[in-house]
Amino acid sequence: MSLILRKLTRDVPAVIGLTIVIIVLIIAILGPLLAPYPGDVAASHLTRRLKPPSWAYPFGTDNLGRDILSRVIMGARGALMVAMTVVSIAMAIGIPLGLIAGYRGGWLSEVIMRVTDAVLAIPQLVLALALAQLLTPSLESAMLALSLTYWPFFTRIVFAETRRLTSSLFVDALRGIGAGTARIVFLHILPNAASPIIVRATIGLGFTILVAAVLGFLGMGATPPAPDWGLSIAESRTYLPAAWWYATFPGLAILLTVMGFNLLGDGLRDLVDPRLRRSR
Amino acid sequence: MIPILSVRDLKVSIRTDAGVASILDNIGLTLERGRILGIVGESGCGKSTLIRAIMGILARGAEIHAGEIVFDGENLLAFTEAELNGRIRGNQIGFIPQDPLLALNPVFKVGTQLLEIMRDHAPEDGLRGSARKRAHVQRLIMLLRRMQVPDPELALERYPHQFSGGQRQRLLIAAALACAPRLVIADEPTTALDVTTQHQILLLLRELVTEFSLSMLFVTHDFGVVAELCDDLCVIYAGQSVEAGPVGPILASPGHPYTQALLACHPERATTFRGIPGTVPSPLAAPPGCRFAPRCVDVQSSCSLGPPPAGLSPVGATVKCVNYA
């Protein structure tokens, strides 16, 4: 374990990514405690509309006089919840499909992989928009739409890994000593395929936050008065460029969070290697 | 006549995370003209570091502390990188690698790859441009015919995967000879091959040495191959050369305790498969003096005092062991 940490600390971008992700997580968990005006999620104070950043309101206030810092902080929880839910559902669909297609082979594998390729061929944002349009605009339908567009990434990765591992010698040896399919697939193939899955999931978290913000921006995701980052930017459009702070700080929040997850994901790629496992 | 290659007291170490690893320690060998010298040792003994040092392609972090590598009377360690490239590598010294599949680029035609080597390293012969290339193609076809590659003209137009393992090794031997070298270094060239193919390649190498007036350094771990092919033998243990001399006498009556122990492990010789007790020392913490001392049955108190002195065994081999001093 210490070796993994030592290796990680040498990788500067990964450390930056990890730091950002940890900060975002703390903000998300402790949101109401950290925000100076936790009530500003819903309340409006028309007397202090569109104030520029000041000591009292470090990020300024919005068109309803709400503290933008508080709303950015309170928005972190929502963004992470959306991202985690979406990635979890995508994994729950994608990983089993990839395992089945990779281990079984034959016509079933062909069917699964052709469908996967077809979904992958459509740009993800377009597909998510189309799906979100079909459903009633709400956070739930945005999440569903994103999940339904993200699972093929996991299927592809798991399929490739499973195919490789299924033909590997240690799986052959396991069959030789009489190990059953469930044992081979869940106890041996899945853990060995874990590292690309973890990397993809980490990058997927960042990506989903971005696409969820786009959906919110287009009015197909979170609904007012939720402190959603994308939604905030959409609301700010009328007041630009005068109230620059209104769009800047939610935008920075999106940028930093997405970047944090991507840097961490890239760093993890080199780390989750079984050769780093040590008994001591 | 001076030997074509002699390595004297070579010391090479590599800086690693865990400290300085002493890979080669007082290695010495002599290759006489027109002979084949087998270098034998177990994995990790420093065989590949030794040939990389001779070719001047040591890995980053490796450092030569002492000794000299004399090729045809000139100390290679005194050469600059440009001089090595222009005068020695690929030109005076040819190389036959272990795995022919790894040494050839799968996406280029064999002819293209071999001609590229010749363009960079072949002697000038006063020819330029297309005339020079035509001369190269001709020499290559002559060589491939000599290597018994079927249809040499067509072979140049084919890709590496279209050849069998034995044929690929023949291509690489042709590549090593393409620029008319005087010394050929072969790094376990038959390890990946089947017995009958290996036999044919060994016969071929033997003939080529006479035909092209070569001298050859043949790295292997197989005493059987040494007996078959080589004139002389140099045994290496943990970065130290322990015994050197003509093959027949050494195999019949090995002098150094390590050579004795190793030959006693050979299935043809072994009475019981005892192996050699103990393990090879880590190059990070090599014992002082003779590195075989901790595993040696004949160990003396003077073994770990300093570098073991060279002596002569009854059959005329040079043995680095206090028992022969």
Place this chain on the structure above:
Amino acid sequence: MTGTEPILSVRSLTVLLGGRRRWLRQSVPPVRAVNDVSLDIRPGEIVGLVGESGCGKTTLGRTVLGLQRETSGEIHLDGAVVSGMSPAKARLARKAIQYVHQDAAAALDPWWSIGRTLREGLLIHGMRDAAERSAKVAEMLTAVGLDPTAAQRYPHEFSGGQLRRVTLARMLLLSPRLLVLDEPTSGLDMSVQATVLNLLLELRARLGLTYLFISHDLSVVERLSDRVAIMYLGRVVETAATATIFARPMHPYTRVLLAAAPRLDRAKDTGVDTVIGDPPSHTQVHVGCAFVGRCPIGTDLCRTTPPPLRSIENGHDVACHYAQPADPVPAGTVRMHAVASAK
């Protein structure tokens, strides 16, 4: 002959590999990896299976184990038929056979500690008590010459020779009676090879094991095996007691193989021509003898009629039309003998 019943008996075994009909594409013809092979292994024996790469020796080993399905032919284990079943049933019926992979490092799950991997086999074979499993594993690690603390370590922390011991321990825990050893010493240094061979001999004596020893290294086979079967392109071309085959090889291919093998003691000018050219491809269809293209004594008969594996002398079977008993004994007695031993 000892007169004991063979533990494993393979009858006219044929295995076709690959070959599939593909949709809208040219279909791939199957490869006859093992072709009409018959082989008996008696209890306590070490049978060396020798041949060059691609001769089908590994496929034969895997088919005996049940990892590969036979296309036709029969496999008997202790006199009972264990072939012609579904893969899962075949493995169950052949529990007494285990296979030790050539590449020991690749045969172990890199994420699992040695102990967990070793205990897994016992769990699969129905040992429910965790403490009992751990005790067994520690005992077996000691038996193959490793420290019991090795159980806590991971495959990448071991050397090549140690990994062979680990894979041996893993299979021995399942108390097999027949071990298929696929090149158990390839890639090992000579001093390590010696200790592994020593261990194999010691374990056979102690546990009463039988080995099918697949190798291309003739010097190892000569020292270790009781009997040798030489394979060429899917067929067994010669089989005899080790001493016999090394002293009086009869098949032209065996002679070539023995002549080509590097030997320490160079007094071996056998006068045998080495073959020219590479082994022919499996996909070619051979009407007659598969070796005829490289054979120094091939005739028209060889090109048209495949030679059957027939008994030439007592316990010495050769698949060559021109194989003859070495000693000038009256032809009649030999023929009678051949008939008798074939019966």
